[in-house]
Amino acid sequence: MIKNLVIVESPAKARTIEKFLGKEYLVMSSMGHVVDLKKKDLGVDIEHDFEPQYEVSPDKKKIVADLRKSSKGAKTVWLATDEDREGEAISWHLANQLKISDEKTKRIVFHEITKSAIDRAISNPRNIDINLVNAQQARRVLDRLVGFELSPLLWKKVKPALSAGRVQSVAVRLIVEREEEINNFKISSSYRVIADFEIEKKESTHQVRAELPKRFKTKKEAVEFLEKCRGSEFKIENIETRPAKKSPAPPFTTSTLQQEASRKLGFSVDNTMRIAQNLYESGKITYMRTDSVNLSNLAISMAKKEIEKSYGKDYVKTRKFATKSKGAQEAHEAIRPTFMENKNIKGREQEQKLYDLIWKRTIASQMSEALLEKTNIDISVSQSKEKFVAKGEIIKFDGFLKVYFESTDEESQEEKAGVLPPLELGDQLNMKEIQASERFTQHPPRYSEASLVKKMEELGIGRPSTYAPTISTIQRREYVVKEDRKGEPRSYKQMTLKNDDIKEELKKENSGFEKGKLFPTDIGTLVNKFLMEYFDDILDYNFTASVEKEFDEIAEGRKEWNQIIKEFYGPFHDKIEETTEKTKKFSGERLLGKDPETGKNVYAKIGRYGPMIQIGDTDSEEKPRFAGLKKNQSIGTISLEEALELFKFPRSIGEYEGEELTVNIGRFGPYVRHKNAFYSIKKEDPSNVDRERAIEIIEEKRKQADQNTIREFKERPDVKVLKGRYGPYIKIDKKNFKIPKGEDPEKLSLEDCIRISEDPKNAPKKRFRKKK
DNA sequence: CAGTGAGCGAGCTTCCGCTTGACTT
Numbered sequence: 001m002i003k004n005l006v007i008v009e010s011p012a013k014a015r016t017i018e019k020f021l022g023k024e025y026l027v028m029s030s031m032g033h034v035v036d037l038k039k040k041d042l043g044v045d046i047e048h049d050f051e052p053q054y055e056v057s058p059d060k061k062k063i064v065a066d067l068r069k070s071s072k073g074a075k076t077v078w079l080a081t082d083e084d085r086e087g088e089a090i091s092w093h094l095a096n097q098l099k100i101s102d103e104k105t106k107r108i109v110f111h112e113i114t115k116s117a118i119d120r121a122i123s124n125p126r127n128i129d130i131n132l133v134n135a136q137q138a139r140r141v142l143d144r145l146v147g148f149e150l151s152p153l154l155w156k157k158v159k160p161a162l163s164a165g166r167v168q169s170v171a172v173r174l175i176v177e178r179e180e181e182i183n184n185f186k187i188s189s190s191y192r193v194i195a196d197f198e199i200e201k202k203e204s205t206h207q208v209r210a211e212l213p214k215r216f217k218t219k220k221e222a223v224e225f226l227e228k229c230r231g232s233e234f235k236i237e238n239i240e241t242r243p244a245k246k247s248p249a250p251p252f253t254t255s256t257l258q259q260e261a262s263r264k265l266g267f268s269v270d271n272t273m274r275i276a277q278n279l280y281e282s283g284k285i286t287y288m289r290t291d292s293v294n295l296s297n298l299a300i301s302m303a304k305k306e307i308e309k310s311y312g313k314d315y316v317k318t319r320k321f322a323t324k325s326k327g328a329q330e331a332h333e334a335i336r337p338t339f340m341e342n343k344n345i346k347g348r349e350q351e352q353k354l355y356d357l358i359w360k361r362t363i364a365s366q367m368s369e370a371l372l373e374k375t376n377i378d379i380s381v382s383q384s385k386e387k388f389v390a391k392g393e394i395i396k397f398d399g400f401l402k403v404y405f406e407s408t409d410e411e412s413q414e415e416k417a418g419v420l421p422p423l424e425l426g427d428q429l430n431m432k433e434i435q436a437s438e439r440f441t442q443h444p445p446r447y448s449e450a451s452l453v454k455k456m457e458e459l460g461i462g463r464p465s466t467y468a469p470t471i472s473t474i475q476r477r478e479y480v481v482k483e484d485r486k487g488e489p490r491s492y493k494q495m496t497l498k499n500d501d502i503k504e505e506l507k508k509e510n511s512g513f514e515k516g517k518l519f520p521t522d523i524g525t526l527v528n529k530f531l532m533e534y535f536d537d538i539l540d541y542n543f544t545a546s547v548e549k550e551f552d553e554i555a556e557g558r559k560e561w562n563q564i565i566k567e568f569y570g571p572f573h574d575k576i577e578e579t580t581e582k583t584k585k586f587s588g589e590r591l592l593g594k595d596p597e598t599g600k601n602v603y604a605k606i607g608r609y610g611p612m613i614q615i616g617d618t619d620s621e622e623k624p625r626f627a628g629l630k631k632n633q634s635i636g637t638i639s640l641e642e643a644l645e646l647f648k649f650p651r652s653i654g655e656y657e658g659e660e661l662t663v664n665i666g667r668f669g670p671y672v673r674h675k676n677a678f679y680s681i682k683k684e685d686p687s688n689v690d691r692e693r694a695i696e697i698i699e700e701k702r703k704q705a706d707q708n709t710i711r712e713f714k715e716r717p718d719v720k721v722l723k724g725r726y727g728p729y730i731k732i733d734k735k736n737f738k739i740p741k742g743e744d745p746e747k748l749s750l751e752d753c754i755r756i757s758e759d760p761k762n763a764p765k766k767r768f769r770k771k772k
Numbered sequence: 773c774a775g776t777g778a779g780c781g782a783g784c785t786t787c788c789g790c791t792t793g794a795c796t797t
Contacts, residue, residue: 009791032791086790147787161785465789607777618778626777666774678774724797736797
């Protein structure tokens with residue numbers, strides 16, 4: 001019999017802790033929450049003070065049963081879930097589910113997984129803090145009420161299967177509004193002047209590059225200035241040198257890790273988290289879902305030792321960082337290597353890269369500041385009041401820069417300041433060339449996944465465990481798409497003064513190139529418009545912050561959670577009812593003009609299945625005609641001509657193998673149809689697909705299918721052994737069957753296939769209903 | 773996986789936050 005049962009949230013944590021505690025302790029994990037509001041219906045009893053209707057989550061039934069069994073025999077059950085609102089609630093639900101007496105239940109917390117922290121926790125147990133639990137219940141119930149009343153309203157008014165919520169709807173709003181800003185952005189240009197000088201010093205020639213701080217609004221002004229430069233003398237008028245310091249960034253939180261991995265390694269938020277999870281489970285890094293920048297004393301002393309060993313004492317400067325982000329709960333340490341002496345790890349390439357980033361960032365955070373010397377040199381122009389400025393930067397002591405430099409989102413136009421030659425006051429410079437180039441203002445950047453996470457964190461919306469899932473949700477609902485945009489060529493004017501001559505050129509550059517940025521779709525834009533019109537309070541950027549304040553008051557025992565929810569729900573529910581009754585379908589309908597053939601109205605709108613064009617009015621006697629939009633078309637921008645073009649489908653484009661070939665646009669995009677089979681048109685515009693190209697597409701797919709076929713049987717053409725994304729499988733008619741281990745897919749006979757298909761172990765699992 | 777969109781009506785969809793495997797074709 002076990003004396004002590006310790007329950008934590010994560011199995012990897014359980015394994016670590018078990019090592020610290022002796023044989024008298026059994027450590028198990030709950031795998032997060034085990035109880036939630038019931039899945040079906042609202043799950044909240046509105047009539048009775050918003051009583052939550054809880055159930056053990058289906059996938060946690062076994063875990064709860066196992067925990068119950070182990071807890072029965074234990075003398076003491078230690079609830080060691082995280083020290084935050086959710087963790088407290090998990091402990092409370094566990095206590096309720098395990099049905100253990102209060103006397104043998106103890107609640108303990110630790111924020112770092114070290115022997116001393118755990119020992120300290122064990123000797124300082126407390127009871128479950130019911131106020132904190134109530135704050136969690138309020139949070140949970142509020143999110144359910146908002147999500148499960150707003151979403152059905154969208155199904156009625158906009159389109160089925162949509163969703164809305166406190167977090168995701170604000171994330172969508174950010175992206176929609178950024179796009180509006182971009183659309184309203186007026187590009188302007190100005191002229192930037194850069195001069196290249198030369199100077200002889202100590203028998204060698206040095207180059208000096210300087211920029212005019214002022215930019216000229218017009219070409220005329222820029223040329224006038226170049227005229228003045230012609231024949232001017234350039235003299236060093238002022239040299240200013242000042243010391244500067246650079247400090248390292250704090251260690252990683254979930255959000256900053258996602259941002260840096262995106263900028264430096266090009267990882268998606270989702271990928272970063274998956275890799276970090278692997279590193280965590282193999283014991284290489286600490287927990288990866290955290291909002292804390294704090295390092296344990298143990299970690300700091302390990303870092304110190306490592307820095308001393310690798311770089312010397314001068315490079316050590318330990319620090320404690322304080323969390324600045326809103327609503328941080330700091331239940332864990334910052335993300336860091338478990339053992340600082342492991343500079344490298346074995347593993348997959350991506351794991352090594354991410355680990356390297358974490359190692360460097362952590363080590364750098366405990367290193368000395370970099371000491372710099374910044375120099376500004378003013379260069380006068382004898383025939384003008386303007387002055388050129390040359391900037392230099394010398395690193396006197398590299399400090400943390402030896403290992404790590406934080407990157408930024410902004411791709412700046414500024415050139416990096418370098419080392420300046422030894423110049424003195426009064427020196428004359430020889431002008432080699434002065435260039436005035438037209439530069440354009442840039443619209444605000446679209447969000448990437450990582451910069452959206454950064455913004456969400458700033459607003460206090462979402463938690464480390466939900467950033468990645470939220471970003472997936474808004475893409476899965478097709479509110480937002482992640483896309484690349486090819487840049488477009490743009491010309492700019494450039495005037496060059498060289499050898500006393502001013503030359504003007506028209507140059508080309510690429511502008512607007514974007515990779516992996518988030519764009520709102522028509523549906524995202526429309527849903528946002530609807531919610532902003534009727535539920536702007538929920539979409540308010542401060543909504544979460546203000547309810548969090550209320551949750552804090554509940555946690556402090558100063559307010560009743562049911563009361564807080566009641567005050568919110570009353571007006572919210574009224575608004576839901578009112579909107580349900582008083583508003584019509586919200587389709588974003590836009591009248592494009594009249595169909596020249598029939599004279600009927602042509603509309604662009606959102607229909608049951610997404611963006612479409614409608615010819616004819618809904619209430620007219622004749623049924624309107626419909627056509628779906630192509631990818632990259634939008635109801636906001638499509639022209640009447642483009643809209644009418646869509647009605648030219650399905651197009652018959654000839655015959656092949658004695659059967660008709662048609663091109664059409666369906667639910668999953670454009671396709672070629674031939675002999676009852678569908679072939680997706682992925683690359684080109686379906687309007688341009690002719691017979692020849694269609695045959696190519698068909699043959700390509702057939703070839704692909706051929707290569708993926710391992711076995712075929714003449715007597716039963718519906719039975720095949722195929723090679724899929726996840727390895728070989730058997731296909732019979734339209735059902736797929738797993739091939740058990742030990743069977744060689746290359747050698748399966750028809751009888752083998754049928755035998756395998758009849759074994760219930762290999763039966764196709766019920767498909768998880770997941771709409772893409 | 774595939775040709776819809778109004779309307780008829782049944783039955784479905786949906787939230788956020790805490791955790792991992794099981795699973796996909």
